[in-house]
Amino acid sequence: MSNLERDPAELVADSAVLTDAGIDILEPRDVPLGGPRAMTVRRTLPQRRRSLIGGWCxxxxYGPDDVSATGGMRVPPHPHTGLQTVSWLFEGEIDHRDSVGSHALVRPGELNLMTAGRGISHSEVxxxxxxxxxxxxxxxALPAVSRDVAPFFEHHTPVAGSIGPAAVRTFVGSLAGSGTDATVFSPLVGAEILMPGGSTIDVPLDPSFEHGVLVDAGEVTVEGVAVPRSHLAYLHPGRAxxxxxAATPARLILVGGEPLGEEIVMWWNFIGRSHEDIVRYRADWQDEVIAGAEPDGRFGTVEGYDGMPLPAPxxxxVRLRPRG
Structure with a gap:
C-alpha cells in the first residue's frame, strides 16, 4: 500500500504511554488514503518516540471497511525504495501488479511480500x-548493506501453529511451529494470533528482539496492561x-526483530539514509515515470493498470532528518 498522504509528516505526534509494566502503549493516528470516499487507516508506526521495531518501520x-461506502482500495502505480512491503489480509481481496511483472491476489491468510530494493513500482486495487x-x-526497512538489491516479489502461505488454545499463522520468520521461508534481510518475526475469549497464553519471544503487539479485535491485556483496539504494545528487548x-475473542499481530541499529530517512514511499537520497528518488520518479522520460528506469512500468501513476508530493x- 502507498502512503497516500499529500503532505507526508517527517515526524508524527508523540503519543506513547509508558506503563508500570515497562510496556509502551502506542496510540494510533487516523490517516485518510486519498479523497473524500477513501479508506482511513490507523497508523501506529512510525511515531516520534518509536520509529522502528527491529526492521519494521x-x-x-484498516477495516473492517465497507467497500460500498468507501469505494474500497484503488492505489495507482507508485514507487518504493529501500524497503519490503508485507501485505496481510483478514477479509477481502486485493489485486497486486508491479514493475517486475508480478500479478497476484492478496487473500486472507496468505502473505504477499514485495522487496523494493533499489526501486520498484506497484498498484493495489x-x-x-x-x-x-x-x-x-x-x-x-532494509539494512544499508541490502537496500540496493534488485527488486522482487514473493507469495507464501504460512504453516499453521498454536500456543495453547490460540491459533498462530506466522507470515515472517517462525513462531510456535508456524512460519514461512519468506526472504528477509535482518532477523524478524511477524505473526497473526487468534485467541478464544477467556484465554491466557504465554507467547515465546526471542530475547534479542524488540517486539510489538497490535490489537485488531477483542478485550486484550499484555502483561496485565489493557491494550485498546488498534493500539500497539511495545516490548523492549530482553523478554523470553x-x-x-483475552476476555473476548481476539486477534493480534505480533511483530519483532533485532534492533536495526541504523538511522533511516523515510518520506512518502521512500526509505533512504539521507535527505539527498530522498531528493534523488523523488526526482527519478517524477522524471522517469510521471514525465515519461525513462519508463524502464529505476522504477519501471506497471503493466495492466487502467490509469495514471501517482505523482509524488x-x-x-526543510531538510529531512534521519531517525532510528
Missing part, C-alpha cells in the same frame, strides 16, 4: 467481489515470553 491497520476490506499493511489475556522546505 510502518504499521497501518480491491477486487469487484470484495465487500469488506480488513487487514494490515507493514513495511520493513509475554503473557497475553512536494518535498518539505
Amino acid at each position: 510502518f504499521i497501518d491497520h 480491491s477486487t469487484p467481489r470484495t465487500s469488506r476490506l480488513h487487514g494490515v499493511q507493514l513495511w520493513v 515470553a509475554v503473557t497475553v489475556s 512536494e518535498l518539505p522546505t
Whole structure:
C-alpha cells in the first residue's frame, strides 16, 4: 500500500504511554488514503518516540471497511525504495501488479511480500467481489548493506501453529511451529494470533528482539496492561515470553526483530539514509515515470493498470532528518 498522504509528516505526534509494566502503549493516528470516499487507516508506526521495531518501520491497520461506502482500495502505480512491503489480509481481496511483472491476489491468510530494493513500482486495487476490506499493511526497512538489491516479489502461505488454545499463522520468520521461508534481510518475526475469549497464553519471544503487539479485535491485556483496539504494545528487548489475556475473542499481530541499529530517512514511499537520497528518488520518479522520460528506469512500468501513476508530493522546505 502507498502512503497516500499529500503532505507526508517527517515526524508524527508523540503519543506513547509508558506503563508500570515497562510496556509502551502506542496510540494510533487516523490517516485518510486519498479523497473524500477513501479508506482511513490507523497508523501506529512510525511515531516520534518509536520509529522502528527491529526492521519494521510502518504499521497501518484498516477495516473492517465497507467497500460500498468507501469505494474500497484503488492505489495507482507508485514507487518504493529501500524497503519490503508485507501485505496481510483478514477479509477481502486485493489485486497486486508491479514493475517486475508480478500479478497476484492478496487473500486472507496468505502473505504477499514485495522487496523494493533499489526501486520498484506497484498498484493495489480491491477486487469487484470484495465487500469488506480488513487487514494490515507493514513495511520493513532494509539494512544499508541490502537496500540496493534488485527488486522482487514473493507469495507464501504460512504453516499453521498454536500456543495453547490460540491459533498462530506466522507470515515472517517462525513462531510456535508456524512460519514461512519468506526472504528477509535482518532477523524478524511477524505473526497473526487468534485467541478464544477467556484465554491466557504465554507467547515465546526471542530475547534479542524488540517486539510489538497490535490489537485488531477483542478485550486484550499484555502483561496485565489493557491494550485498546488498534493500539500497539511495545516490548523492549530482553523478554523470553509475554503473557497475553483475552476476555473476548481476539486477534493480534505480533511483530519483532533485532534492533536495526541504523538511522533511516523515510518520506512518502521512500526509505533512504539521507535527505539527498530522498531528493534523488523523488526526482527519478517524477522524471522517469510521471514525465515519461525513462519508463524502464529505476522504477519501471506497471503493466495492466487502467490509469495514471501517482505523482509524488512536494518535498518539505526543510531538510529531512534521519531517525532510528
